[in-house]
Amino acid sequence: MTGEDRVRDWIDGWAVSRGAAPPLVEPWGYTIYVGQAEQVGRHVLGAANDDVREDDVRKVAGAVTGRGTHLKVFADRARVVPWLGAGWEPYGADDFLMTVGLAPAPAPEVPAGYRLHTWARGGVARVLLTDSDGTFAARGQVAPVGACATVDQIETSPDHRRKGLGSVVMRTLQAAAYAQGAVRGVLSCTPEGRLLYASLGWEIVAPLTNAKYVG
Template identity: 80%
Template sequence: MTGERHVRDWVDGWAASRGAAPPLVEPWGYTIYVGLAEHVGRHVLGAANDGVREADVREVAGSVTGRGTHLKVFAERERVLPWLGEGWEPYGADDYLMTTALSGAPAPAVPAGYRLRSWTRGGVTRVLVTDRAGAFAARGQVAPTGASAAVDQIETAAEHRRRGLGSVVMRTLHAAAHEQGAVRGVLACTPAGRLLYESLGWEVVAPLTNATYAGSPAPRPERGAR
């Protein structure tokens, strides 16, 4: 399984998970229209690691003129950032694309004092964990797209961390995706998330560099003659 295949799996699953427009295939990767004020759309390079070409990144970055477009490149930041040009602002640091094989193993029991709810709409399964009072504790969702499924929006409230809730959410999503026919999972994560996912058998496919276009710098005013 190549990095490019995992990128395509993630693109398809992420778009389904977020209710975005179907990805458009480009010569260099994919365009997804999201439709939010600060996230109008995103360009995702289809290659990964050493397959990412400077010419492609420069072409895509140079074609953007409107604020709110995001760029996703599956290569190291130190390689990618010098290729972006003016107006691009990186965000996140040391993010990753990861994958794992999915099995039909049942989800673990929820720790005492918590309640788990799950539901599926439009093919996307969501999991919510609440505490005794009914307050938010953890969540996540998964979007199967055939043989693959993208895990997304994994979150645990600060006061409920280190209690196994992230593992419960992830394994519940694994089981739900496998039941819908998916045999492999993909996700994009932060360094903190990577620790949880590796403990559950996930492996890094490639680093992820993120940037958003904030607009060209304002021209400097001309000084009058002295």
């Protein structure tokens, strides 16, 4: 499958994970209404890597006039940013779209001193790790949509990093997605997250450039 297929997988699952409106198909990609003051909606270019066209990025960016619209382009930041024009503020740095094949796996071992909590609601499976006092340690969620599942909101408290908690969260989410019929996963991540996901077999599909319109 192509990078464009992985982009569609990601936005379908992301919309479910965040409770956003279903993606609207555009000639250049997709629009998703999020409904937040700082993120009214987001435009996502459907192409990836060398298939991203400058004309499409300039057209989408140039048509935005209201604050709170975000733009996601799966291409190198150095290429994309000069195409955005006035009013756009890039954020994040060297983010990525990644994917992995899902397969049956034994439940991960939870490190001593931590408790694993799992639940599902509205098609989204969630994982929470707390320490022995009940304090937040790590979390994540996954939204399976058909054969693909979007992993989202992965977070580890700074006080609990480098203890293998991120791996426990990811393996638990991947198992939950597979149990619901998903055979592959997708996610977007920061450079720091990429190291964890690569260690678990995830592969890069494309770089991700993020920007928001500030007017």
